[in-house]
Amino acid sequence: MKQESIVPSAVPSGPSGRPSRGAFQRVLHGIGIAIVAGEFPVGSTLPNKDVLLRRFAVSNTALREALKTLQAKGMVAARTRVGYWVRAQNEWNLLDEDLLAWQLEIGVDDLFIAGLFEMRQSIEPAAAALAAMRRSDAQVDKLRDLANRLRDAGVDRQRFTDVDLDFHLAVIEASGNPMMRSIGAVIGAALAVAFRLSAPTDSLAELDETHAQHLAIAEAIAAADPQGAADAMMAVIDQGSSRIASEIEPLDGTIEIRLHSRSSGSGVRAAD
The missing domain is CATH 1.10.10.10 (Winged helix-like DNA-binding domain superfamily/Winged helix DNA-binding domain)
Structure with a gap:
C-alpha cells in the first residue's frame, strides 16, 4: 500500500x-x-x-x-x-513538563505524589535560602506583591493557583541558580495534585494562613535570613502535602497549572 x-x-x-x-x-x-x-x-x-x-x-x-x-x-x-x-x-525524564501533565491526566498514586513533594522539599528550601543571600530589591518587591495577591485571590481557585505558582517560581528566580528552574514543572504538578482535593480557597481561615506563610518567606528573604527563608518555605510545602488524601482519582477538571504558558502555550491541569 x-x-x-x-x-x-x-x-x-x-x-x-x-x-x-x-x-x-x-x-x-x-x-x-x-x-x-x-x-x-x-x-x-x-x-x-x-x-x-x-x-x-x-x-x-x-x-x-x-x-x-x-x-x-x-x-x-x-x-x-x-x-x-x-x-x-x-x-523516562520524569521531570519533563509533558510527562508530568500526562501523569496527572490519567491519575496518580501515592508513590508519585510522595516523589513530587520530596523533590520540592529537597530543592525549594535551598532556593529560598539562596534567594535570601542573592535577591535584589525588585525581587523582594515582587515576592511581597505576589504573597498579597494570594490573599486577594479569595475563593477564585484558578486565580490563586496561578499566583501561587508565580510566587514559587519567583523564589527560584531570586536564588540566582538557573539550574533550579527545571523544578518548575514539579512545583506545578505538586500544586495541581494538592488543589485537586483541597485548596486554601476552600476556607477563609486557611487562605489567611497561607497568605501569612508566603509573606513570611518573602520577609525572610528580604531580611537576608537564609535559615528563616528555608524554614518558612518548608512550612508551606508541608502544608500542601498535608492536603493530599490517600487515594487520588484521575485529574481531568478545570484547575490549570499554567507553567507551559510561559513558554509553549499548554499547561498542566487538575480537577476542582
Missing part, C-alpha cells in the same frame, strides 16, 4: 513540509498518554507507522517529529528493522 493513501489530504502542514503544531501535539499527546496509561506497555513495540498514521490522522512528518520528541524524553527507543519500543519507566 502506498503511504499517500493512508494520510488524509486535509492534514495541515507548515512551511517547508514541517508538521503543524496542532498535528504534532495531537500525535505526541496521544502516544505519550498511551504509554503512561499502559496501553503501550514497557518493553512493547509501538504499532507500526501505518497504524499510527491512521489512528491520529497526521502526516509522516508529524509522526516522525513526535517519535523523536518521545525518544528525547527517554520514553521510547528505536530498534533496527523493528521500530520504536517503550523503555523502562526509570529511563
Whole structure:
C-alpha cells in the first residue's frame, strides 16, 4: 500500500513540509498518554507507522517529529528493522513538563505524589535560602506583591493557583541558580495534585494562613535570613502535602497549572 493513501489530504502542514503544531501535539499527546496509561506497555513495540498514521490522522512528518520528541524524553527507543519500543519507566525524564501533565491526566498514586513533594522539599528550601543571600530589591518587591495577591485571590481557585505558582517560581528566580528552574514543572504538578482535593480557597481561615506563610518567606528573604527563608518555605510545602488524601482519582477538571504558558502555550491541569 502506498503511504499517500493512508494520510488524509486535509492534514495541515507548515512551511517547508514541517508538521503543524496542532498535528504534532495531537500525535505526541496521544502516544505519550498511551504509554503512561499502559496501553503501550514497557518493553512493547509501538504499532507500526501505518497504524499510527491512521489512528491520529497526521502526516509522516508529524509522526516522525513526535517519535523523536518521545525518544528525547527517554520514553521510547528505536530498534533496527523493528521500530520504536517503550523503555523502562526509570529511563523516562520524569521531570519533563509533558510527562508530568500526562501523569496527572490519567491519575496518580501515592508513590508519585510522595516523589513530587520530596523533590520540592529537597530543592525549594535551598532556593529560598539562596534567594535570601542573592535577591535584589525588585525581587523582594515582587515576592511581597505576589504573597498579597494570594490573599486577594479569595475563593477564585484558578486565580490563586496561578499566583501561587508565580510566587514559587519567583523564589527560584531570586536564588540566582538557573539550574533550579527545571523544578518548575514539579512545583506545578505538586500544586495541581494538592488543589485537586483541597485548596486554601476552600476556607477563609486557611487562605489567611497561607497568605501569612508566603509573606513570611518573602520577609525572610528580604531580611537576608537564609535559615528563616528555608524554614518558612518548608512550612508551606508541608502544608500542601498535608492536603493530599490517600487515594487520588484521575485529574481531568478545570484547575490549570499554567507553567507551559510561559513558554509553549499548554499547561498542566487538575480537577476542582
